[in-house]
Amino acid sequence: MLYEAAGPHNPGALDVAIMAAGDIGGLSLDAKSSNGDDHYGQYDRVRRIFMDWVSPSIAHLEFSPLQNLANYGWEKYRSNPIQASGLGWPLHALGDAANPHHVVATTSWGHRPYEDFVQKHWLQLFPSSSSDLLENPVYDPAQLHRIVEQGFYFWQGLNADPDIRKYVVGLAVQTRAQVRSQNDWAYNDSLSIQYELDGQEEAKAGYQGHEDRMRPLLEHGISAMVGLLMKAAEIARNPGLTPTTICPAGSQYDIFSLKCASVLYTCEEPKLVPIRTIRSTVVETCVQQVGVCGLDGKKCCSGFDCYGNVCTIPPR
Ligand SMILES: [Zn+2]
Secondary structure: OOHHHOOOOOOOHHHHHHHHHHHHHOOEOOOOOOOHHHHOHHHOOOOOOHHHHHOOEOOOOOOOOHHHHHHHHHHHHHHOOOOHHHHHHHHHHHHHHOOOOHHHOOOOOOHHHHHHHHHHOHHHHOHHHOOOOOOOOOOOHHHHHHHHHHHHHHHHHHHHOOOHHHHHHHHHHHHHHHHHHOOOOOOOHHHHHHHHOOOHHHHHHOOOOOHHHHHHHHHHHHHHHHHHHHHHHHHOOOOOOOHHHOOOOOEEEEOOOOEEEEOOOOOOOOEEOOOOOOOOOEEOOOEOOOOEOOOOOOOEOOOOEEEOOEEEOOOO
């Protein structure tokens, strides 16, 4: 990413403002605390020393590309495939590569309102996440089918060429081509300005009516993640049994304190419901980690808190 070259055709208002702030205020990268130069810079085509990172202002510094970030994490995972944490980098990169604003490296052109809109309307874009799921499983089997089928093709692509950088770039190119073929509907600079001038809700609403164009981009990004995870599963090694994680009856291993703890998560006895769809027939009366909560009175199991309608482990 390079601010001078941001945007679908030219930098947007916020890009220019950031560049001006960078040039006037002398804002430059804090390379000592930044991970970018340490982790991803090693894959750049040009080798840069410390001064190369800190001397240009933020306006004229070319950041390491997204595919290098992905490569860093993927290599980390491949070198020790019993630890999934490295996968966070390529998964993050694929999410970005499915976003029209990230693929043209802009902070402006409607970047933030677009992302906020997607977050706010996720349950409409992906009805499979419906809060009504347990009582009345409404999901779109055709959407599920599309994502899994495309995921398979992505996996095939990664097998044919295992370079994760090309995999990420390939998705970004598809994202850009798709939006371009639809008159660049995603790029609206005035929405970014409106968002900053305290019209956040109105700015988000600027993307109303574009859901049918967003959905394929998002589905494609998820398919690319499915393809990557399939490949990761092939490489994964069974860590085997670690005796220290064996806990006496009535307790379980707690990954945070790294010792046996009394049972953290108790759910009521699962109930069975008649098989109506291909999805799971086991229903729990409280929501486990990363499940949807807070809607229709759905509560998280003990040990989790409901943040933004998702059950998560509270920070300690
Ligand atoms: Zn973003």
